Amino acid sequence: MRASADTLGDVLREHSRESELHDTLADGSSRCYACGHECLVKPGRFGVCRVRYNEGGTLYAPFGYVAGVQCDPIEKKPFFHAYPGARALSFGMLGCDFHCGYCQNWVTSQALRDPAAGIAPQQTSADAIVAAALRLGAEVVTSTYNEPLITSEWAVAVFREAVEQGLTCSFVSNGNATPRVLDYLEPYVRLYKVDLKTFQDKQYRKLGGRLEPVLDTIRALVARGIWTEIVTLTVPGYNDSDEELRDIAEFVASVSADIPWHVTAFHKDYKMTDPANTDVGTLLRAWEIGKRAGLRYVYAGNLPGSVGDTESTFCPGCDGKLVDRRGFQILSDRMRQGECPDCGTRIAGVWREVANAVERTDTVQPPVKSNSTPSAASRSSRSSL
Numbered sequence: 103m104r105a106s107a108d109t110l111g112d113v114l115r116e117h118s119r120e121s122e123l124h125d126t127l128a129d130g131s132s133r134c135y136a137c138g139h140e141c142l143v144k145p146g147r148f149g150v151c152r153v154r155y156n157e158g159g160t161l162y163a164p165f166g167y168v169a170g171v172q173c174d175p176i177e178k179k180p181f182f183h184a185y186p187g188a189r190a191l192s193f194g195m196l197g198c199d200f201h202c203g204y205c206q207n208w209v210t211s212q213a214l215r216d217p218a219a220g221i222a223p224q225q226t227s228a229d230a231i232v233a234a235a236l237r238l239g240a241e242v243v244t245s246t247y248n249e250p251l252i253t254s255e256w257a258v259a260v261f262r263e264a265v266e267q268g269l270t271c272s273f274v275s276n277g278n279a280t281p282r283v284l285d286y287l288e289p290y291v292r293l294y295k296v297d298l299k300t301f302q303d304k305q306y307r308k309l310g311g312r313l314e315p316v317l318d319t320i321r322a323l324v325a326r327g328i329w330t331e332i333v334t335l336t337v338p339g340y341n342d343s344d345e346e347l348r349d350i351a352e353f354v355a356s357v358s359a360d361i362p363w364h365v366t367a368f369h370k371d372y373k374m375t376d377p378a379n380t381d382v383g384t385l386l387r388a389w390e391i392g393k394r395a396g397l398r399y400v401y402a403g404n405l406p407g408s409v410g411d412t413e414s415t416f417c418p419g420c421d422g423k424l425v426d427r428r429g430f431q432i433l434s435d436r437m438r439q440g441e442c443p444d445c446g447t448r449i450a451g452v453w454r455e456v457a458n459a460v461e462r463t464d465t466v467q468p469p470v471k472s473n474s475t476p477s478a479a480s481r482s483s484r485s486s487l
C-alpha cells in the first residue's frame with residue numbers, strides 16, 4: 103500500500119519512531135517481525151497494519167500517544183487467574199493487523215481502514231501513563247484496544263517504567279505473534295490474553311490472519327512461562343458448532359489443562375450484524391464442551407448473572423468454590439497462597455502471594471515465586487493523563 107497524506111496519517115507520522123523489530127534489506131526494504139504477517143515493507147509503503155511504514159529505508163513504528171486509557175477490574179480483560187479484583191490500567195493506540203467484522207474495539211482498531219472509525223490520538227509519555235496507574239491504585243498495566251503487537255515498542259516503553267514501579271504488565275492480543283516479538287516482550291509481559299477466534303484456517307483468513315501463528319503463539323507463551331488465558335467469542339453460525347468448539351477446547355487442553363478458557367457472548371457490533379446475539383444456551387454448551395475436553399477452568403462470559411456458577415472458579419480437587427464472581431465483580435475469594443483452603447490443591451495462576459505455573463501437557467513445571475504487589479479495589483474509573 104502506498105503511503106498517503108491523510109490527516110490522521112499525518113498525525114500518526116508525528117508520533118512514530120524507528121522500529122526495533124525489523125531487519126533492513128540491501129534494497130532499503132524492511133522485514134517487520136512485530137506480528138505474524140512479517141511484511142516486507144518497501145520504501146514509501148505501509149505494512150498491512152497501516153501504522154508501520156518505511157520512509158527512506160527506515161521502518162517506523164507508533165510511539166508516544168494513546169487513543170484510549172481506562173482503569174477497570176482485571177476481570178474485564180479478562181484475566182480470572184491473576185490478582186482477583188485488581189485494577190488494571192488499560193491503554194491503547196490505533197490500528198490492527200486483522201479486520202474482524204465483529205470487532206468490539208473497532209473505533210480504535212480499524213481507525214486506519216474505516217473513515218467511520220477513529221479517535222483523536224492524545225500525545226503522552228510512558229511516565230504519565232504509569233503515574234496515572236499508580237494514582238488510580240492499579241496493580242496491572244495493560245496494552246489493549248488496538249492490537250498491541252503492532253505497537254510493541256510503545257508498550258515496552260510503558261512497561262519498562264511500570265515494572266520499575268512494581269506493576270505487572272499484560273497484553274490483550276489476537277495472538278498473531280512471532281518468536282522475535284515474543285523475545286522482545288518476554289522480559290516485561292507477565293500476563294497475556296489471546297483471542298482464539300476459530301479453529302478453521304479459512305475463517306481466520308477472512309479476518310486477515312492465519313490459524314497456525316496463533317496456535318504457535320499460545321504454545322510459545324506457555325513454554326515461556328507467561329501466564330496465558332484464552333478467549334473465544336462464540337458467534338452463532340460462525341464458530342459455535344459442537345465440532346469447532348471441541349477442536350478449540352481440545353487444542354487448549356493439549357497445551358495445558360490449566361489454561362483458563364473464556365467462552366464469551368457475541369453481540370451485534372460493527373459490520374457483523376446478521377448473526378443473532380449469543381444466547382445463554384450456547385455459552386453453557388461451550389462450557390460443557392470445554393469441561394469434557396479436560397480443561398480445569400472454563401468460564402462463560404458477557405452475560406453476567408445468567409450463566410449460573412460458570413463465572414466462578416472451582417477447585418479441580420474437591421470442587422469447592424474458590425472465587426465467586428458475577429460479571430467483573432468478585433463476591434468472595436477463598437484462595438490461600440494459591441491453594442484451595444479445603445483440600446490444598448494448587449491452583450494455576452498468578453496470585454498475590456505466589457505464582458503457580460500451568461502444568462503443561464508435555465512437561466510439569468515447579469511453582470515460581472512472584473513479587474508481591476499491593477492490593478487494590480475493583481471499582482472501574484476513567485483516567486486522564
Ligand code: SF4
Binds near residue numbers: 137140149150151153
Ligand atoms: S506489524 Fe504486522 S502488519 Fe504491521 S508491518 Fe509489521 S508485520 Fe506487517
